[in-house]
Amino acid sequence: MAIKYGRPIELREVARREGTAVPHALDLTVRPRRNRKAEWARRMVRENVLTTDDLIWPLFLIDGTNKREQVASMPGIDRLSVDQAVREAERAMKLTIPCLALFPYTDPSLRDEEGSEATNPNNLVCQAVRAIKKEFPEIGILCDVALDPFTSHGHDGLISDGKILNDETVAVLVRQALVQAEAGCDIIAPSDMMDGRVAAIREGLDRAGLLDVQIMAYAAKYASAFYGPFRDAIGSAKTLTGDKRTYQMDSANTDEALREVELDIAEGADMVMVKPGMPYLDVVRRVKDTFAMPTFAYQVSGEYAMIAAAANNGWLDGERAMMESLLAFKRAGADGVLSYFAPKAAEKLRSQG
Ligand SMILES: NCc1[nH]cc(CCC(=O)O)c1CC(=O)O
Numbered sequence: 001m002a003i004k005y006g007r008p009i010e011l012r013e014v015a016r017r018e019g020t021a022v023p024h025a026l027d028l029t030v031r032p033r034r035n036r037k038a039e040w041a042r043r044m045v046r047e048n049v050l051t052t053d054d055l056i057w058p059l060f061l062i063d064g065t066n067k068r069e070q071v072a073s074m075p076g077i078d079r080l081s082v083d084q085a086v087r088e089a090e091r092a093m094k095l096t097i098p099c100l101a102l103f104p105y106t107d108p109s110l111r112d113e114e115g116s117e118a119t120n121p122n123n124l125v126c127q128a129v130r131a132i133k134k135e136f137p138e139i140g141i142l143c144d145v146a147l148d149p150f151t152s153h154g155h156d157g158l159i160s161d162g163k164i165l166n167d168e169t170v171a172v173l174v175r176q177a178l179v180q181a182e183a184g185c186d187i188i189a190p191s192d193m194m195d196g197r198v199a200a201i202r203e204g205l206d207r208a209g210l211l212d213v214q215i216m217a218y219a220a221k222y223a224s225a226f227y228g229p230f231r232d233a234i235g236s237a238k239t240l241t242g243d244k245r246t247y248q249m250d251s252a253n254t255d256e257a258l259r260e261v262e263l264d265i266a267e268g269a270d271m272v273m274v275k276p277g278m279p280y281l282d283v284v285r286r287v288k289d290t291f292a293m294p295t296f297a298y299q300v301s302g303e304y305a306m307i308a309a310a311a312n313n314g315w316l317d318g319e320r321a322m323m324e325s326l327l328a329f330k331r332a333g334a335d336g337v338l339s340y341f342a343p344k345a346a347e348k349l350r351s352q353g
């Protein structure tokens with residue numbers, strides 16, 4: 001019996017009875033709306049759910065104490081001094097958000113051509129990791145590995161003659177990953193898109209005895225306009241010279257995403273990520289179906305900004321758009337989402353019980 005969309009095709013030919021008790025009723029055997037008639041019925045047939053376990057909460061850090069500084073292009077998002085980040089970690093714990101992701105705004109005086117602050121064991125990120133882990137050892141911490149918050153030119157790697165150097169950059173990234181892991185970071189997340197960095201970082205971690213530190217590879221990361229507000233948040237928007245198209249992926253490609261993911265898995269990634277999120281849900285689905293790996297999506301700054309700005313203008317219901325957008329990642333096969341909406345969404349999920 002041929003089955004298509006859950007119902008044997010033969011059954012569609014079944015003869016209909018003559019008329020119904022209801023005048024003008026259409027002669028329909030199948031009425032999909034029956035399963036949507038009430039909230040209890042919709043809950044019963046629901047295929048995907050979002051829970052607080054699906055959320056990773058990105059935080060922006062800034063030097064100082066007791067400081068919160070609004071990110072202009074991300075309404076509702078602040079850069080936080082370390083003590084404030086610890087307070088947000090406490091909030092995450094209470095909201096049962098499993099993991100935080102940390103991104104520093106590096107003081108311009110500390111930025112240089114080589115991004116040397118990235119490998120300073122006492123840099124802002126490492127300070128925050130230690131402070132959060134000291135108070136809340138049970139929360140997961142993810143650290144981004146890439147040089148862009150630390151370079152004067154805003155690129156993720158070292159430059160020579162206008163070219164981003166791959167292998168030389170990888171050597172620095174290994175050292176960056178090591179200082180973060182030694183500070184207590186649980187998940188190293190290389191976002192730089194250099195070739196071979198996952199293998200090099202895994203080897204570096206293993207040699208240092210950091211066998212349990214996980215790697216979440218930004219495996220399929222596209223050159224995207226949706227990172228704009230993030231670059232504003234970490235202060236690289238103004239300094240970035242050119243674009244990142246020689247290392248981040250071309251948004252026209254999906255087969256290439258599979259090849260990138262395959263390499264990162266072979267090199268030792270424990271989890272893989274697709275980024276940006278919403279415009280790339282097809283990539284999330286292909287990656288999940290092909291590799292059956294823990295697969296994450298990053299709902300990036302521009303996606304957050306679009307929803308937040310439209311909501312602030314009264315153009316859409318911000319809360320509903322937030323929940324719908326997050327559920328879409330689950331539907332596409334993601335195991336979790338990095339999202340600036342994480343605390344708001346978690347609050348909403350918990351209030352629904
Ligand atoms: N390599 C750094 C990095 N890590 C995460 C993001 C973007 C996150 C966001 O937009 O929210 C970026 C920006 C970039 O690649 O230019």
Ligand SMILES: [Mg+2]
Nearest residue numbers: 193194195260
């Ligand atoms: Mg790669």
